[in-house]
Amino acid sequence: MEIFKTTFDMQAWSKNQKLKNKIICLVPTMGYLHKGHLSLIEKGKQYSDKIVLSIFVNPTQFGENEDLDSYPVDLQNDLAHAEKLNVDAVFLPTRQEMYKKNYQTYVELTNLPDHLCGISRPVHFKGVATIVTKLFNIVTPDIAVFGQKDYQQLQVIKQMVQDLNFNIKIIGAPIIREHDGLAMSSRNTYLTKAQRKSGLCLSIAIGKAKQMIKDKEMSTKTIIKKIEDYIGKVENAKIDYISFSDPVTLDNVKVIKGKILLALAVKIGKTRLIDNAVIDPQDLI
């Protein structure tokens, strides 16, 4: 497994692979890998000849009062996982390598970020679109895999790829959950034992919503009210948003008529957790 710390070396490797007509898959991460990340790597392998894993805690996607400085790091463990999964190359740049002095170029979307997480994290998706553009230009993948847990991020990337004409296929991979339903996240490590239990309220809320839809409740206002009541009673839990949206445009939906995205963000103590499900009422019959 090769490890590249500079843009120059990474681009040279990729260029060489392309000359050999190898299909390159990029799995972009912020490290502190869990089973969710590993599933992205496994997914990517199905479609490619070479897997590049990038590990970079991108400062531009964190807001001023967010957890950039405390974001968990365990590089040794990450590299061991990557090695075990036969990753071909790891791109591991420094902040200085990615954002040089006088850095001033940003990629921004005008509509998709004005929903869901973008409302409480106004600079987040600008940072995401910018770093992903950079990684795409450095790794020049044919394919890139992103987790559906960050559903809005996945939609932002898909839209950006279409708009900016990146010749890259974007693949979404399903949420991986702990045995009790908690969506895997590097941020789960912040949770105390009591908070860990409270954190289950997100996946439980999704289960409750599915049951209501199965019982023919199609008013999203009614369902959201009931979920709010439930989470309101959970210790340490403070709702950021609960939203039913169109799975592509992310626009709000009032009455469920077909496939719909239920997404929610809840603060458990200081830790902000997210979860979501695309629900097709027909599947629940």
Next chain:
Amino acid sequence: MEIFKTTFDMQAWSKNQKLKNKIICLVPTMGYLHKGHLSLIEKGKQYSDKIVLSIFVNPTQFGENEDLDSYPVDLQNDLAHAEKLNVDAVFLPTRQEMYKKNYQTYVELTNLPDHLCGISRPVHFKGVATIVTKLFNIVTPDIAVFGQKDYQQLQVIKQMVQDLNFNIKIIGAPIIREHDGLAMSSRNTYLTKAQRKSGLCLSIAIGKAKQMIKDKEMSTKTIIKKIEDYIGKVENAKIDYISFSDPVTLDNVKVIKGKILLALAVKIGKTRLIDNAVIDPQDLI
């Protein structure tokens, strides 16, 4: 010479060239080619195996009251020129192909556009950075050539390429002038005979500035005042800006100490003309 109207076909051609290890050079234009454009093609040939000429009048780089609708077009002449110069491929997309329904992604720089032309054309460089990013992703060139007449554009592109990690070498090509000194521009076609004469004031002003610097006048305020007085007396001429700037950051310079950019924009009737020179006082001794 191949002509591609879709992103799909253009990308397929480029991918095939890359597999053959061919060095691709892109010359992006808005068409209505003049000798300036042709010199970019000639320049590109020195560094590459394959030349791609793009012709696209990009709506997102025009402001609301600018000349998008009247921008001159002569496709037949453009293609004849390209054929004659042995251009390998012409990329000729429609607006619909480049900006699909629900288009929403833009590339923007935070510093360089806040100078010179960016002040009176606030959306211009956002449009330029966006379309050039798209063209880079579609043509995937190794090299791209831009004219130094649009000096600020060239700096914006160079900065963007560095910031977003495009693996593309950007080459600037010198301004090509008519026999009397008028910088070549597709927009010169707008000028009446009398305006054409007035248009000479830009290159004459640059000549006057060079003479003053040669005569050891190093205060940019003094030089600008004298040029303003001169252009103020030219029929139909209205100054947009006259500026001495650092050639890289484009920051204003008060006292000339070394290499400096003199850039100016003047409206001749309704037509906005630009011109510039990078002046090294040592060359004038």
